Amino acid sequence: MIPLSIWDKFKKIKDDGWKSLLKQSTDFQSTYYFNEKTNERFGFHFYATLVDEQIIQESALPALLTKKFESLDDLHKIVPIADIHILKNPKDIEQKLLNGYVLVTLDSDKNRFGFIAAQKEIVRSLSQPEIEFSVIGPKEAFVEAIGQNLNLIRKRLPIKELISQEYTVGKLSKTKVAVLHIEGITNKDNVDTVKQRIRNIEIDTISDSSNIVELLSDNSNSLFPQLLDTERPDRVAAILAEGKIAIIVDGSPHVLIAPTTLIEFFSAFEDYFLNWIVATFFRLVRFFAVVFSVLVTPVYVAAMTYQYELIPPDLLGILVTSRRTIPLPPILEALFLELTIELLREAGARLPTKVGQTIGIVGGIVIGTASVEAGLTSNVLLIFVALGALGSFTTPVYKMGNTIRVLRFPFLLFAQFWGVLGIVFCFCILIAHLLRLTSLGRPFLAPIYPLRLADMKDTLIRTPLQKMSKRPQVLRTQKPKRFNKKKAETPKDIDE
Amino acid sequence: MRKWICIICCLFILSGCVEKRIIDELNIAVATGFDPDTSDEHLLKTTFLMQIFNKEMSVENKTVTTSGDLRRETLYKANRQSPSPIVVGGLRLTLYNIAIAERGLTPYVDAYQRDASIGKRIYFATTDSSTEEILKGEYGPQGNGTFISDLIDHNIEYGDLPKTNLTLFMRDFYQEGKDVFLPHIKKINEQEIELDGISLFKDHASYKILPSDKLFYFKLLVDRYSKGDFAIDLPDGEKLAIKSIHSSHKYKLDTNNPTNITIKIKVQGNIKEYSGNNLNDDKIKEITKFIDKKIKNECTALIQSFQEDNVDPIGIGKEYSTKIRNFDYEEWKKGYPDLNIKVDTKVVILDIGTSI
Incomplete structure (x- = not known):
């Protein structure tokens, strides 16, 4: 038992400490009232900007003023709010106040502090997904508030096995980060890895889940994102059921998914809402678009500068005529057009939407046609570059789209220096890098390498849902089987 | 680094x-x-x-x-x-x-x-x-x-x-x-x-x-037709055009006496045009027989002329080398003019009047 005098002294220092600092903020309010029944003086301390004043005025204050309030334990009885804490340690005061609690002090009970939850939730209403928009399927997207996002996921997976564990990251921002997984399905090592990495994060502020991606990535120097981010609750729910882990970051409408693979970045969630044949076709189109987008200008440069033998004889005439008046060598011509497209994209992204539309027109019509007419670029290349740009926008995940856009520039340089050989060389480097890349220690190129034929059902193609009865092998889940394949494949009619 | x-x-x-x-x-x-x-x-x-x-x-x-x-x-x-x-x-x-x-x-x-x-x-x-x-x-x-x-x-x-x-x-x-x-x-x-x-x-x-009028028979011997057409004069003075010809040939070596080799040619086609009046089944049979014989004669004549000149554009030597163990090309070349090469033809008229 600590002698009372020392305790009082300690408390006094602490007391003044927290109060003097808090009082510097103008939105910190501290008021005292007298209870009508006992005439006891009690204090209300809170950040006016963090608490919902309606709760104070309608629930907390009237009860405390009119009902019998003798000790802090009475708070539980008289205040109609569930989230009430009575703590002894003055160290908790700062954290609780900043989390939107109201501190209640009672003159006759100075050793303890009462906290009443009165958080003001500034939430925006749910909106449609903007980046991963789908014509059919749910139209909900995540918002910034972590509670609301959790709610969206829990609604879709109403099982007790869905575990959510919260961490606080950032010395200053104190961002809440929740790690979600399904107990009994998700591989425990993966969950532990995520938790450990989040605990080990040493940083002051977290602005968005993208920061977490960077801090959690196995190789942060890679051009490729190693955690999938999505704004669709339905996708997160489906992927959790697959045995992966979701990471929700407070203040970010993008939920992270780990571990992920390269293939996953090219699958739009809408694929699962369409007929599997149609979806497979769309996926193949998307993969073709990506390969085309990365390679078309480099191949053009290589063929024009070194390997003219590659050009089909019927195309030769068109290419030669289109290039005849161009003063620039193919590489400069290609770089000029690629940079034009990049400038347009960047300008469009930085400008408000309404001005952005004009940029599209200026870029598309004026620069495109004018540069061809002026004889600066060939019209054939203009078509290739425009198609390539279009191809890079087909990737469903925005971050991967950016990667694709950057990826073509090294290819272009290699094509200029070494022709087709250079493209092959660059491709080898790319493949080597992708092979080494891991997401939470799981191979990034799976199931292509290491080859897992059973996992191929949901990669370049999407097989019917009944056929995908097993979770990806590469995840090493605790329950590899999702459902009984035989039962799923033989639907029974009522008259059988 | x-x-x-x-x-x-x-x-x-x-x-x-x-x-x-x-x-x-x-x-x-x-x-x-x-x-x-x-x-x-x-x-x-x-x-x-x-x-x-x-x-x-x-x-x-x-x-x-x-x-x-x-x-x-x-x-x-x-x-x-x-x-x-x-x-x-x-x-x-x-x-x-x-x-x-x-x-x-x-x-x-x-x-x-x-x-x-x-x-x-x-x-x-x-x-x-x-x-x-x-x-x-x-x-x-x-x-x-x-x-x-x-x-x-x-x-x-x-x-x-x-x-x-x-x-x-x-x-x-x-x-x-x-x-x-x-x-x-x-x-x-x-x-x-x-x-x-x-x-x-x-x-x-x-x-x-x-010459180009022998090309049809030459192609039958060395290559196969997948599309093609040809016209032929019938013995009764009528003319006939055949379209969309398919042809293939096979070599058959007599295992007992390797100097005998048979080239089996199969020709399929549709009669597209005929200058005569009536084209009934009997007539078609007659025509088939005639074409059969014509191809056989022409091809045999071609092969004989090649043998006389001691050239082998058809690749019979190649055929032998794939069929016979320890094949000695030099020796075979000497015996080539005396080889007994037979042509066996099979002509099939698939249809008349229509073309695919």
């Missing part, structure tokens, strides 16, 4: 070692022709045919002719007449004057084989007239090189020309058991040329032209 810096430095420094050939700074030859030099100073006279693409997408023919003793020498000389370096990577066709072909094509084939920039599906052809004159003509808006190579191309696919290109030519050229042949082109006038048969080679040198 140092390793990486080293590699990247090499990439940039060594890039100067790669020869740049920017497409619009080249003079791409689409066809070449080899003639004997008329002035007798040199061995060769080479004609390079270049395409000049106009703004309106039409093609202008431009030829450069030079003389020399070596193939490369003529190319170097031709560059003196060209605004930009002449390159041969776009070649689609090479014509040989028959006099050159009679000297033997060995040096030319070797050069084509070694040049990696030349496509291996280009065509070789021989001609009676000077190749310079052929390449200087004006045959069509697509340009002479394209015109002549397309002419050969479609006659292989739909016509009576057996499949030929540089790869197949080289294969037969170097392998034992088959003599090569090349399409033969004739110039009619400044605007027209035609396919005028096949020049047969003996020991890598041209020796005889097979």
Whole structure:
């Protein structure tokens, strides 16, 4: 038992400490009232900007003023709010106040502090997904508030096995980060890895889940994102059921998914809402678009500068005529057009939407046609570059789209220096890098390498849902089987 | 890290070692022709045919002719007449004057084989007239090189020309058991040329032209038809046109007596046009029998003439070498004229009046 005098002294220092600092903020309010029944003086301390004043005025204050309030334990009885804490340690005061609690002090009970939850939730209403928009399927997207996002996921997976564990990251921002997984399905090592990495994060502020991606990535120097981010609750729910882990970051409408693979970045969630044949076709189109987008200008440069033998004889005439008046060598011509497209994209992204539309027109019509007419670029290349740009926008995940856009520039340089050989060389480097890349220690190129034929059902193609009865092998889940394949494949009619 | 810096430095420094050939700074030859030099100073006279693409997408023919003793020498000389370096990577066709072909094509084939920039599906052809004159003509808006190579191309696919290109030519050229042949082109006038048969080679040198009316039977023996047509005169004076012919041939070696070999030819087709009145089943049977016999006779005659000349463009020697263990080609070659080669034909008329 600590002698009372020392305790009082300690408390006094602490007391003044927290109060003097808090009082510097103008939105910190501290008021005292007298209870009508006992005439006891009690204090209300809170950040006016963090608490919902309606709760104070309608629930907390009237009860405390009119009902019998003798000790802090009475708070539980008289205040109609569930989230009430009575703590002894003055160290908790700062954290609780900043989390939107109201501190209640009672003159006759100075050793303890009462906290009443009165958080003001500034939430925006749910909106449609903007980046991963789908014509059919749910139209909900995540918002910034972590509670609301959790709610969206829990609604879709109403099982007790869905575990959510919260961490606080950032010395200053104190961002809440929740790690979600399904107990009994998700591989425990993966969950532990995520938790450990989040605990080990040493940083002051977290602005968005993208920061977490960077801090959690196995190789942060890679051009490729190693955690999938999505704004669709339905996708997160489906992927959790697959045995992966979701990471929700407070203040970010993008939920992270780990571990992920390269293939996953090219699958739009809408694929699962369409007929599997149609979806497979769309996926193949998307993969073709990506390969085309990365390679078309480099191949053009290589063929024009070194390997003219590659050009089909019927195309030769068109290419030669289109290039005849161009003063620039193919590489400069290609770089000029690629940079034009990049400038347009960047300008469009930085400008408000309404001005952005004009940029599209200026870029598309004026620069495109004018540069061809002026004889600066060939019209054939203009078509290739425009198609390539279009191809890079087909990737469903925005971050991967950016990667694709950057990826073509090294290819272009290699094509200029070494022709087709250079493209092959660059491709080898790319493949080597992708092979080494891991997401939470799981191979990034799976199931292509290491080859897992059973996992191929949901990669370049999407097989019917009944056929995908097993979770990806590469995840090493605790329950590899999702459902009984035989039962799923033989639907029974009522008259059988 | 140092390793990486080293590699990247090499990439940039060594890039100067790669020869740049920017497409619009080249003079791409689409066809070449080899003639004997008329002035007798040199061995060769080479004609390079270049395409000049106009703004309106039409093609202008431009030829450069030079003389020399070596193939490369003529190319170097031709560059003196060209605004930009002449390159041969776009070649689609090479014509040989028959006099050159009679000297033997060995040096030319070797050069084509070694040049990696030349496509291996280009065509070789021989001609009676000077190749310079052929390449200087004006045959069509697509340009002479394209015109002549397309002419050969479609006659292989739909016509009576057996499949030929540089790869197949080289294969037969170097392998034992088959003599090569090349399409033969004739110039009619400044605007027209035609396919005028096949020049047969003996020991890598041209020796005889097979006229175009024998081509149908020749193709039946060496290649197979997938599409094609031919007309025939019937003994009763009527005429008949047959379309969409499918044909295949098989060799059957008599295992007891290897000097006997049978070539089984199967021909299928539809009667498209008939000058007579009524075409009933009996008549069709009669016609089938007649065609059967006709093909058999013509093919046998062809083979006999090859045996007399001791050439083997059909590749019977190759067939033997695949069927007989420890095959001695030299010995077989001596016995070749005395081989008993039989032709067995089977003609099937699938349909009349319609065409697929």
